Amino acid sequence: MSSVGTVITLVRYWIKGRFTRAAALAILLGEGFSIVAVLFVGSTFLSFANRFSLGSGISDAALSLILSLFLVGVVQSGFNGSGLPVSAADVDYVFTSPVKPREVFAAKILMNSFTTVLLSFPPVLALYVRFSFSYGTGFVSALLAGLVTLTFFAMALVLSADVTLSLGSRVSERLKPLRNVLIVAIVAISLIPITLLIPGMPPSVGDLVQVLPSGLAAAISTVLVSGQPWTMVSSIQLFLLLAWLVAFLSLGLRMSRNHFYEVLQVDEPGSSSDGLSGTTSAKLETEGRSVWSVVRGKEEVVMRRTKERRSLLISAIFLAGFMVIYSLSGIFQSSPTSFLLILFIIGSYGSGTASRWLEKERLWIIKTSAIDVRRYVKEVYRARLTPLLLILTPVALAVGIPLILSETGRPGSLLSVLLAIPGALEVASIMMGGGMYFAARYGQSTTDDILSTQAQDLTDIRKFLFQTAINFGLVSPLMGLVLGAGFLASPLFLWGPLLIAASLLYTLVVLNLLLNAAGDSIRRREDL
Amino acid sequence: MIRDLTKVYAKLVALDHVSLTVRSGEVVGLLGPNGAGKSTMMKIIVGILRPTSGTVSVSGYDIVQDPEKAKKVVGYVPENPTLYTGLTVKEFLSFVGKIRGVEDAQLASKIAESLKTFSLEEKEKALLGSLSKGMKQKVALIAATLHDPQVLVMDEPLTALDPKTQIFVNNWITSQGKKGTTVLLSTHNLDIVQDYATQIAIIDHGAIVATGGLQSLRELADAGKDARLEEVFLKLTSDSPGA
Numbered sequence: 001m002s003s004v005g006t007v008i009t010l011v012r013y014w015i016k017g018r019f020t021r022a023a024a025l026a027i028l029l030g031e032g033f034s035i036v037a038v039l040f041v042g043s044t045f046l047s048f049a050n051r052f053s054l055g056s057g058i059s060d061a062a063l064s065l066i067l068s069l070f071l072v073g074v075v076q077s078g079f080n081g082s083g084l085p086v087s088a089a090d091v092d093y094v095f096t097s098p099v100k101p102r103e104v105f106a107a108k109i110l111m112n113s114f115t116t117v118l119l120s121f122p123p124v125l126a127l128y129v130r131f132s133f134s135y136g137t138g139f140v141s142a143l144l145a146g147l148v149t150l151t152f153f154a155m156a157l158v159l160s161a162d163v164t165l166s167l168g169s170r171v172s173e174r175l176k177p178l179r180n181v182l183i184v185a186i187v188a189i190s191l192i193p194i195t196l197l198i199p200g201m202p203p204s205v206g207d208l209v210q211v212l213p214s215g216l217a218a219a220i221s222t223v224l225v226s227g228q229p230w231t232m233v234s235s236i237q238l239f240l241l242l243a244w245l246v247a248f249l250s251l252g253l254r255m256s257r258n259h260f261y262e263v264l265q266v267d268e269p270g271s272s273s274d275g276l277s278g279t280t281s282a283k284l285e286t287e288g289r290s291v292w293s294v295v296r297g298k299e300e301v302v303m304r305r306t307k308e309r310r311s312l313l314i315s316a317i318f319l320a321g322f323m324v325i326y327s328l329s330g331i332f333q334s335s336p337t338s339f340l341l342i343l344f345i346i347g348s349y350g351s352g353t354a355s356r357w358l359e360k361e362r363l364w365i366i367k368t369s370a371i372d373v374r375r376y377v378k379e380v381y382r383a384r385l386t387p388l389l390l391i392l393t394p395v396a397l398a399v400g401i402p403l404i405l406s407e408t409g410r411p412g413s414l415l416s417v418l419l420a421i422p423g424a425l426e427v428a429s430i431m432m433g434g435g436m437y438f439a440a441r442y443g444q445s446t447t448d449d450i451l452s453t454q455a456q457d458l459t460d461i462r463k464f465l466f467q468t469a470i471n472f473g474l475v476s477p478l479m480g481l482v483l484g485a486g487f488l489a490s491p492l493f494l495w496g497p498l499l500i501a502a503s504l505l506y507t508l509v510v511l512n513l514l515l516n517a518a519g520d521s522i523r524r525r526e527d528l
Numbered sequence: 529m530i531r532d533l534t535k536v537y538a539k540l541v542a543l544d545h546v547s548l549t550v551r552s553g554e555v556v557g558l559l560g561p562n563g564a565g566k567s568t569m570m571k572i573i574v575g576i577l578r579p580t581s582g583t584v585s586v587s588g589y590d591i592v593q594d595p596e597k598a599k600k601v602v603g604y605v606p607e608n609p610t611l612y613t614g615l616t617v618k619e620f621l622s623f624v625g626k627i628r629g630v631e632d633a634q635l636a637s638k639i640a641e642s643l644k645t646f647s648l649e650e651k652e653k654a655l656l657g658s659l660s661k662g663m664k665q666k667v668a669l670i671a672a673t674l675h676d677p678q679v680l681v682m683d684e685p686l687t688a689l690d691p692k693t694q695i696f697v698n699n700w701i702t703s704q705g706k707k708g709t710t711v712l713l714s715t716h717n718l719d720i721v722q723d724y725a726t727q728i729a730i731i732d733h734g735a736i737v738a739t740g741g742l743q744s745l746r747e748l749a750d751a752g753k754d755a756r757l758e759e760v761f762l763k764l765t766s767d768s769p770g771a
Contacts, residue, residue, distance in 0.1 A: 006627065013623040017614035088610035093671065096574040096604045097627040098596040259578055259595065 003103050010107035027118065034123035042130040064209055064218035067152055071214055074160035075186055083164030084108045086264045095261045105256035109161060113154045124149050128225050137227040145221040152217035155245040162248055165255040167263040216241040292379045299383035374519030381436055381515055388432060389425055396424045415485040419499055423482050426507040427475045433514040434471040440518035474510055478503055533582035535568050542568040544734040550712065555705040557721030558714040560731035561765055566714040567607060570683045574604040587678050600629060603677030607684040609668035613657030617648060617667055620656055621674060628675040642670040662693040679710045686717050722757040732765045
């Protein structure tokens with residue numbers, strides 16, 4: 001079989017294996033959420049731009065910044081060995097076959113690009129259509145801008161793969177520090193667009209950004225979407241962007257001539273080494289501690305070792321940044337209902353944290369012991385909630401304090417804001433409790449387990465939707481309370497503590513119910 | 529042929545100057561305590577890992593210098609095979625057959641024939657993720673032999689199989705040896721090695737501590753002429769905590 005034939009065969013079967021009916025539906029759902037999210041971000045941004053009478057120039061810088069962050073993320077993943085994601089089945093069957101490493105590289109790049117197109121094109125297109133609508137340009141402009149951004153994504157994926165390959169290429173020990181410096185330099189250069197946010201930066205920095213892939217993609221997309229005239233500079237920018245892509249692709253093809261399989265990070269379902277490093281400073285002490293203290297300690301150690309806390313923190317930093325920008329856009333003044341969205345977005349972190357819970361557990365150990373399962377679930381919940389609240393509290397405060405300061409003259413709005421800050425944390429707590437209940441009731445341990453119940457795939461998606469609806473139902477009284485507080489008259493000092501106490505009481509009651517139900521579900525399950 | 533093979537992971541020496549010669553058509557039982565280096569050695573032979581130093585040649589092809597040619601003549605059954613769970617049995621075998629270079633004209637009939645041999649005809653359209661462990665193991669065995677390899681490398685192929693499937697797989701391994709395929713079998717099942725292997729290699733702490741037929745190992749271990757392989761193995765690896 002020719003090299004092209006081999007690459008096509010690999011991609012064809014990988015796609016067949018990955019895109020089951022359940023996966024396709026999950027992608028559709030995910031894209032639905034993404035489209036809603038990007039439309040929301042786009043509208044917020046336009047509101048921000050209009051408020052401060054900024055033209056399309058701001059979107060150029062902002063887009064460049066977003067694309068830079070994406071680039072940094074993928075370069076970092078490349079450095080971790082995840083630039084070319086592989087499964088254990090790839091190792092067992094593809095790497096042991098006579099397929100050449102270069103063909104594997106090409107197929108992986110194609111597969112990654114295909115997945116990226118599938119996952120990112122609809123939301124990116126929706127964003128550009130939203131912008132085009134605002135600027136009065138047509139759908140074709142949005143489509144072309146979307147294709148340019150996709151070219152950038154493909155380039156970033158190839159760069160990430162190149163970084164991974166460079167870890168395994170025959171670089172002598174003497175040159176390895178130099179290679180590492182080069183990778184760090186790529187990350188640092190990619191982050192240059194961030195400096196555009198600093199007031200008074202010299203314009204030459206902006207010019208430098210224009211030759212970086214993220215700056216080029218942003219500039220071309222902005223020209224297309226905003227209806228600015230296409231000039232010779234635009235053509236040169238497009239050429240440069242394609243040149244980056246071709247350069248990184250050529251580099252990757254050259255480096256993949258040799259065996260590179262050992263540097264790849266294998267994505268192994270159910271692997272006990274998920275995210276674990278060889279050494280750890282965290283220790284589980286059991287001597288002299290009560291059983292429940294040990295349960296909480298075990299949970300904390302697991303979260304620390306699987307780097308769950310770190311990823312939670314990184315996500316929270318991004319969330320805080322986004323929320324602060326959102327808050328600065330001043331949309332709260334024009335739309336008090338935006339509070340609800342804030343509450344829900346912060347709260348969704350609780351659900352996300354819970355979803356990782358069952359995977360880390362082997363509940364048969366608990367079920368076969370004499371331990372009280374309800375209490376066990378509550379202690380695990382407590383251990384997982386603490387870091388979540390520690391991380392989300394600064395986020396809520398970062399959004400809330402500027403709002404409190406801006407609303408001091410309006411008691412009704414101020415009361416809403418005051419309730420919204422603890423409210424966000426309560427929503428997160430309830431959504432985490434809800435997530436744990438659903439994980440306890442339906443959650444699977446590994447991808448293999450999930451796939452072994454293929455017949456249930458559609459049911460699983462229905463359960464996910466059901467979970468979202470139930471969670472939404474459970475937190476809606478809190479959101480209603482925040483919204484309703486705006487209509488209450490003074491005095492603030494009376495209503496404030498009373499409503500906060502009521503919301504806390506409601507949260508405690510709901511959590512108790514949810515966690516008891518989670519414990520009962522585990523007791524009843526026979527498939528653990 | 530393995531010559532002076534060394535594999536070092538950071539500070540851990542997994543294989544330390546290992547040499548082993550296997551003649552065509554031999555069934556070699558590779559024994560060793562957990563963590564002795566068996567899987568590392570097998571992964572180097574099939575081209576997943578690269579040796580730190582030393583050479584491995586399969587049917588005359590060096591796995592580092594000529595990996596594609598070497599891989600063409602090797603079949604591999606991994607320990608705990610991870611299959612593409614989203615593919616059906618037939619799709620998976622077609623995929624493996626294609627990338628291993630089996631001609632289209634032969635592939636369908638080879639798959640059908642193998643599924644029949646392993647009594648999996650009815651599972652042809654079943655998703656791999658829905659199969660039992662024993663069935664998955666059978667699929668992995670089929671996948672390893674679709675291209676009629678000259679050398680079959682099997683890493684713990686009997687793990688967690690029920691007795692009926694174990695007997696089936698034992699017989700199948702024997703039939704491969706009789707067909708002239710060279711078999712390198714890593715296992716903790718000493719009975720199958722004693723009964724079927726023509727050569728036994730014992731590896732411990734990353735080094736081959738003994739190699740040869742059962743009788744020569746008995747002599748080496750200073751065991752009686754009727755001593756079971758289990759006794760010989762324990763004597764030869766007596767300082768290992770995993771033994």
